[in-house]
Amino acid sequence: MDWVSFCRPATLAVVGLAALVVVALAKAVYLAFFHPLAKYPGPWLAKFTNAYAAYHGWKGDIHLDMWRCHQKYGDHVRYGPNRLIFNTAAALRDIYSVGSVSKVIKATAYEPLVHRAPNTLTIRGGKDHARRRRIMAQGVSEKAQRGYEQRITGHIAKFCDAMFGTAEKLGPERWSEPKDMSKWCYYLSFDIMADVVFGAHYNLLEEERFRYVIECIDKSNTRMSCLIQWPEFARLKIDKYIFREAIVARNRFIKFVSRVVGDRLGKFKSAFPDKVTAGPPDVFANLAAAKDPETGEGFSLNEIAAESTTLIVAGADTSSVAFGAILFYLADNKEAYDKAAAEVRSKFRSRDEIVMGPALASCSYLYACINEALRMSPPVGLALWREVAADTLLIDGEPISRGTDVGVPLYSIHHDPKYYKNPFEYRPERWLEDDGTGSVERARSVFNPFSVGMRSCLGKSIATTEMALTAATVLFTGDFKFADGEQALVGRGRPDGEFGRHRPNEYQLRDHITGQKDGPILQFMPRKIGQLDSN
Numbered sequence: 029m030d031w032v033s034f035c036r037p038a039t040l041a042v043v044g045l046a047a048l049v050v051v052a053l054a055k056a057v058y059l060a061f062f063h064p065l066a067k068y069p070g071p072w073l074a075k076f077t078n079a080y081a082a083y084h085g086w087k088g089d090i091h092l093d094m095w096r097c098h099q100k101y102g103d104h105v106r107y108g109p110n111r112l113i114f115n116t117a118a119a120l121r122d123i124y125s126v127g128s129v130s131k132v133i134k135a136t137a138y139e140p141l142v143h144r145a146p147n148t149l150t151i152r153g154g155k156d157h158a159r160r161r162r163i164m165a166q167g168v169s170e171k172a173q174r175g176y177e178q179r180i181t182g183h184i185a186k187f188c189d190a191m192f193g194t195a196e197k198l199g200p201e202r203w204s205e206p207k208d209m210s211k212w213c214y215y216l217s218f219d220i221m222a223d224v225v226f227g228a229h230y231n232l233l234e235e236e237r238f239r240y241v242i243e244c245i246d247k248s249n250t251r252m253s254c255l256i257q258w259p260e261f262a263r264l265k266i267d268k269y270i271f272r273e274a275i276v277a278r279n280r281f282i283k284f285v286s287r288v289v290g291d292r293l294g295k296f297k298s299a300f301p302d303k304v305t306a307g308p309p310d311v312f313a314n315l316a317a318a319k320d321p322e323t324g325e326g327f328s329l330n331e332i333a334a335e336s337t338t339l340i341v342a343g344a345d346t347s348s349v350a351f352g353a354i355l356f357y358l359a360d361n362k363e364a365y366d367k368a369a370a371e372v373r374s375k376f377r378s379r380d381e382i383v384m385g386p387a388l389a390s391c392s393y394l395y396a397c398i399n400e401a402l403r404m405s406p407p408v409g410l411a412l413w414r415e416v417a418a419d420t421l422l423i424d425g426e427p428i429s430r431g432t433d434v435g436v437p438l439y440s441i442h443h444d445p446k447y448y449k450n451p452f453e454y455r456p457e458r459w460l461e462d463d464g465t466g467s468v469e470r471a472r473s474v475f476n477p478f479s480v481g482m483r484s485c486l487g488k489s490i491a492t493t494e495m496a497l498t499a500a501t502v503l504f505t506g507d508f509k510f511a512d513g514e515q516a517l518v519g520r521g522r523p524d525g526e527f528g529r530h531r532p533n534e535y536q537l538r539d540h541i542t543g544q545k546d547g548p549i550l551q552f553m554p555r556k557i558g559q560l561d562s563n
């Protein structure tokens with residue numbers, strides 16, 4: 029072949045392609061046999077590409093797939109070219125505990141979630157995260173919460189009115205129309221968060237107008253859950269051709285939130301600096317007043333706006349899944365239902381008495397029901413990726429090198445028989461009665477629906493209060509049950525479903541960063557008039 033014909037474009041293309049194939053093959057051989065993670069078992073495709081995880085992120089079964097992988101391959105699984113998942117209490121401590129704070133940072137997987145600038149949830153770690161967290165903690169502290177409580181109970185009362193109707197309208201001993209909890213629980217959690225964070229009233233519980241917002245969050249999260257598993261793909265910016273609808277939804281949501289922030293900022297500016305709060309206290313005002321105890325400095329107005337938005341996004345859909353799961357498992361487990369209802373009805377004489385305090389705190393069976401629902405169907409079920417930032421980090425006895433992404437999948441460890449006997453059985457007693465082998469302690473050691481350590485949920489206390497108040501108020505107001513016929517099956521696993529979705533007694537979630545859900549579809553009936561105040 030002479031030089032001229034060698035340089036023809038077609039020949040060049042063939043040579044280029046051949047070179048690419050050789051490089052790709054060399055890389056594949058390296059990843060499969062010589063990479064430091066090559067010795068760990070895992071799905072074949074995951075050795076070579078994060079597309080494997082992205083597929084399950086998009087499909088919404090990544091929490092199940094991670095569980096299936098641990099069942100098949102053991103406690104240490106390679107779940108990407110440079111990613112390992114672990115399924116032990118030791119790994120949970122080694123990766124997430126406060127002691128690991130300088131040795132791990134949030135992985136680059138979180139990059140697609142960043143809008144304009146990182147916030148407390150998405151920032152990788154270090155001093156800036158610690159500073160933000162110290163200030164944020166004041167906005168959502170138990171003390172601050174007392175200022176929000178009345179508004180939380182107000183929304184819960186509205187929710188109960190929508191579910192039970194007023195006794196006069198419905199009459200005792202008549203079941204309401206079937207109601208889809210996947211929607212109603214979202215309306216409730218969104219109304220609570222918008223009010224608590226911004227003092228805003230969007231009233232999804234009573235009006236149609238802003239209900240589109242929750243659909244936007246869900247649609248946008250489906251795309252995000254694919255991108256966070258495959259950051260290399262996210263950086264190519266070609267997803268906009270694949271996820272058009274999700275991008276439109278995200279833009280609509282951002283527009284909505286910008287309006288909310290703008291309104292609150294307007295109120296704030298008219299009250300600032302003479303008065304820090306305008307109207308009843310909200311997180312926004314508390315963040316404006318909060319100072320970092322170490323440096324004495326607070327947030328800028330832009331930071332307050334960004335962080336408040338994070339709270340709505342982080343708090344609304346997670347809590348709505350939790351409400352749905354609590355109601356599903358109570359409706360599905362008559363013995364637990366009866367015990368929880370009897371406990372609540374014996375502690376309070378009227379709905380107005382159900383507030384944060386010793387009486388609610390003493391409802392230990394109710395709290396066990398809530399924990400058990402969060403264990404069975406955690407709102408966040410996948411591995412929360414962390415990047416090893418030390419030269420070597422010992423995780424569950426394995427030396428893992430700098431730059432590796434590691435995580436413990438929540439759903440998987442919550443269903444591991446090492447820690448939970450009959451893990452797919454809803455049994456609130458497991459949190460209260462030790463079987464003589466330290467079972468309660470074992471169960472607690474890996475229970476982490478809010479994650480653990482320095483990057484654990486800042487809203488845990490608010491969320492727990494919301495869940496306890498909602499469950500107690502609903503059980504006090506009346507009874508609920510699954511709707512009849514096919515509707516009773518919505519949200520359940522099906523015996524002919526894929527492996528992991530085959531258990532009818534399990535509330536099914538599609539894990540798109542946070543869980544998305546269908547149902548349960550429930551009917552409600554108020555307790556007899558007179559019973560409300562005397563039972």
Ligand code: HEM
Pocket residue numbers: 148149150161168338339340342343344346347350407408412477478479482483484485486487488490491
């Ligand atoms: C049942 C309801 C909730 C569940 C199950 C839940 C779960 C979680 C989990 C697992 C994380 C760790 C995420 C990660 O590592 O990427 C997290 C972080 C976070 N959550 Fe929640 N959450 C809930 C409710 C809330 C609420 C109501 C708020 C706001 C008031 C909130 C605010 C946050 C924030 C700001 C972070 C980031 C903390 C940090 O990185 O330092 N969450 N949550």
